[in-house]
Amino acid sequence: MRLLRNYVPQLTLLPSLILVAITVYGFIALTMVLSLTRSKMLPRFDRWEGFSNYLKVWNHPRWEVALENFAIFGILYIGGTLLIGLVLAIFLDQRIRIEGSLRTIYLYPMALSFIVTGVAWQWIMSPDLGLERAFHIWGWESFRFDWIKQSDLAIYCVVIAGVWQASGFVMALFLAALRGVNQEILSAARMDGASGPSIYWHIIIPALRPAFLTAIVVQGHLAIKSYDLVVALTRGGPGFSTELPSTFMYEFTFSRNEMALGASSAVMMLVLVMVLIVPYLYSELRNER
Amino acid sequence: MAQLTIDNVSKVFGSTSVLQDISIEIDAGEFLVLVGPSGCGKSTLLNMVAGLLTISGGQIRFDGDRIDNLEPKDRNIAMVFQSYALYPAMSVEKNMAFPLRMAGFSKEDQTQKVQEVADLLQISHLLKRKPAALSGGQRQRVAMGRALVRDPKLFLFDEPLSNLDAKLRVDMRTEIKRLHQRLGTTILYVTHDQVEAMTMATRIAVMEGGIVQQFGTPAEIYDHPANTFVATFMGSPAMNLIDAVVSPDQQHLQIGAVNVPMPPGVKAPAAGTKVKLGLRPEWFGVGDKAEGTFDMPVRVDLIEPTGPDMYVSVKLDGQSVMTRLPAGSDVTQNSDCTLRVALDKAPIFDAETGLALYA
Ligand SMILES: Nc1ncnc2c1ncn2[C@@H]1O[C@H](COP(=O)(O)OP(=O)(O)OP(=O)(O)O)[C@@H](O)[C@H]1O
Numbered sequence: 001m002r003l004l005r006n007y008v009p010q011l012t013l014l015p016s017l018i019l020v021a022i023t024v025y026g027f028i029a030l031t032m033v034l035s036l037t038r039s040k041m042l043p044r045f046d047r048w049e050g051f052s053n054y055l056k057v058w059n060h061p062r063w064e065v066a067l068e069n070f071a072i073f074g075i076l077y078i079g080g081t082l083l084i085g086l087v088l089a090i091f092l093d094q095r096i097r098i099e100g101s102l103r104t105i106y107l108y109p110m111a112l113s114f115i116v117t118g119v120a121w122q123w124i125m126s127p128d129l130g131l132e133r134a135f136h137i138w139g140w141e142s143f144r145f146d147w148i149k150q151s152d153l154a155i156y157c158v159v160i161a162g163v164w165q166a167s168g169f170v171m172a173l174f175l176a177a178l179r180g181v182n183q184e185i186l187s188a189a190r191m192d193g194a195s196g197p198s199i200y201w202h203i204i205i206p207a208l209r210p211a212f213l214t215a216i217v218v219q220g221h222l223a224i225k226s227y228d229l230v231v232a233l234t235r236g237g238p239g240f241s242t243e244l245p246s247t248f249m250y251e252f253t254f255s256r257n258e259m260a261l262g263a264s265s266a267v268m269m270l271v272l273v274m275v276l277i278v279p280y281l282y283s284e285l286r287n288e289r
Numbered sequence: 290m291a292q293l294t295i296d297n298v299s300k301v302f303g304s305t306s307v308l309q310d311i312s313i314e315i316d317a318g319e320f321l322v323l324v325g326p327s328g329c330g331k332s333t334l335l336n337m338v339a340g341l342l343t344i345s346g347g348q349i350r351f352d353g354d355r356i357d358n359l360e361p362k363d364r365n366i367a368m369v370f371q372s373y374a375l376y377p378a379m380s381v382e383k384n385m386a387f388p389l390r391m392a393g394f395s396k397e398d399q400t401q402k403v404q405e406v407a408d409l410l411q412i413s414h415l416l417k418r419k420p421a422a423l424s425g426g427q428r429q430r431v432a433m434g435r436a437l438v439r440d441p442k443l444f445l446f447d448e449p450l451s452n453l454d455a456k457l458r459v460d461m462r463t464e465i466k467r468l469h470q471r472l473g474t475t476i477l478y479v480t481h482d483q484v485e486a487m488t489m490a491t492r493i494a495v496m497e498g499g500i501v502q503q504f505g506t507p508a509e510i511y512d513h514p515a516n517t518f519v520a521t522f523m524g525s526p527a528m529n530l531i532d533a534v535v536s537p538d539q540q541h542l543q544i545g546a547v548n549v550p551m552p553p554g555v556k557a558p559a560a561g562t563k564v565k566l567g568l569r570p571e572w573f574g575v576g577d578k579a580e581g582t583f584d585m586p587v588r589v590d591l592i593e594p595t596g597p598d599m600y601v602s603v604k605l606d607g608q609s610v611m612t613r614l615p616a617g618s619d620v621t622q623n624s625d626c627t628l629r630v631a632l633d634k635a636p637i638f639d640a641e642t643g644l645a646l647y648a
């Protein structure tokens with residue numbers, strides 16, 4: 001009985017631990033195994049391919065586009081939300097009177113799913129329905145905004161929609177951190193002769209480091225996961241010009257009956273995350289101490 | 290000419306008046322302590338001198354020139370904050386160099402000046418560390434260092450020692466005082482600790498309810514408190530205030546059946562006036578009668594030994610009186626005894642207004 005009582009905390013956690021072990025790590029392992037097989041529509045474990053699936057993915061033209069897009073999207077999406085979020089937060093931190101309602105307005109897009117954002121922006125950016133048409137109706141005949149139809153520019157439409165959606169959330173993160181900055185430190189900076197912009201530059205923004213860490217990790221994993229936004233906005237098109245690793249993976253696994261290829265691309269995404277985020281986390285968290 | 294003049298300054302937040310008609314003048318090199326209970330407006334006054342708060346009325350002058358309309362950085366004033374307010378992302382060195390950097394000093398000048406001040410405060414070995422890796426006392430020094438590098442004309446301190454433990458507080462107190470004597474700078478120092486005020490100040494302003502209750506040297510404040518608030522605020526244990534009535538011949542104070550001679554330094558009010566007699570605990574003693582003392586019959590209530598002294602709470606005609614007697618004095622709990630009390634400095638206060646009645 002005593003023994004049992006000592007293990008109550010562990011026992012209560014056990015079901016969820018088992019669940020996580022199976023559904024997360026179990027399936028990661030399964031995916032890794034699958035990527036070494038010759039599975040097509042259904043998993044098959046009787047024929048082994050070795051690493052040839054990885055080579056196929058790596059040499060696939062769509063994967064190349066997906067990686068390139070991922071780099072563009074990842075950098076601009078994270079950078080854009082951080083920059084806009086920070087600017088909005090600093091703007092709101094001036095203690096303006098309508099702050100409450102503005103904060104809600106900025107945060108609102110976060111409440112929408114990426115699907116809704118995708119569809120809405122698809123309309124806005126579509127030359128036949130959205131901005132371009134609106135400007136034409138208002139009399140600006142030469143106005144052109146058809147990026148979404150151009151294969152080399154469509155990915156930037158995805159960036160715009162993504163940044164619009166997530167900037168408010170980053171703003172909320174930064175605003176909370178700004179409000180947490182010790183007022184005496186700001187007074188000290190004023191006495192030390194720092195003016196408004198240099199107080200922000202030298203004192204406040206460096207003090208937001210933990211908020212930057214949170215924002216980068218959250219936005220980083222959203223960027224890697226982002227699938228629904230592309231699907232709703234461009235369906236990966238025109239052609240496969242807005243392909244991302246996630247859409248590549250879905251397409252091959254579930255639409256083209258190339259499960260082993262899809263699994264290889266999934267594993268490569270995992271490696272990508274590790275390579276990009278883990279060193280950053282490591283250096284940041286070590287710095288904390 | 291006074292160096293810092295606070296002339297009829299007042300502060301209003303919205304509709305609440307926090308400071309009323311504050312007037313204080315100090316000369317160069319003085320150590321002025323603003324002391325008072327929490328919420329009396331000390332920090333508000335300090336921040337107005339610093340320029341962090343606007344003033345609602347009056348003037349602040351420095352060497353005769355108005356400074357209350359200048360930006361904080363143009364006032365040539367440095368401040369040490371209660372939370373130290375070190376910049377967490379910068380090393381100690383960068384923290385201390387920051388005011389110089391903002392003022393556009395060259396890299397070499399910055400390094401040299403920081404090194405000088407760091408040597409003075411014995412923190413040279415900490416220069417590369419971040420504030421998070423410092424103890425409270427070390428942060429305190431760094432904060433002072435950052436204030437010192439600019440060679441300001443006036444230093445402001447807002448309760449700088451209140452976050453330190455008791456021993457360190459005493460050490461830093463001595464150190465700040467020594468620094469003041471060595472550098473000869475003018476200091477305006479806020480505290481709610483009357484011991485800090487008494488030990489460090491050349492002049493003290495006792496504040497309460499947004500008003501300066503008394504402004505004077507520590508000795509003046511201690512020996513001639515202007516009213517009952519100052520009398521009981523300064524000194525520990527606090528001065529006793531004993532209800533008494535002026536005798537018909539105006540030569541005595543009647544405390545119930547006890548007739549105490551009128552203290553020498555007071556202006557006796559009309560016969561029958563209700564007054565309060567102020568008696569400091571350390572004016573009591575046991576033993577032989579001496580010149581200028583009075584033998585007071587009391588009943589011993591409670592004895593608290595503190596080491597060198599003992600605090601003995603006694604009853605005098607039903608009123609509680611705290612006394613401080615040498616350790617080992619011959620008193621027993623719950624028994625009658627006679628204490629002699631020195632009346633030569635004793636003040637009396639009007640029972641209605643609380644104002645001291647000095648001759
Ligand atoms: N921004 C403000 N708005 C309204 N009232 C304020 C404001 N700042 C301070 N006060 C009020 O002014 C009074 C004086 O505050 P202040 O901070 O100067 O007190 P203090 O003497 O420094 O107290 P403490 O010893 O606790 O630091 C307080 O009653 C406080 O509530």
Ligand SMILES: [Mg+2]
Nearest residue numbers: 331332333447
């Ligand atoms: Mg204060």
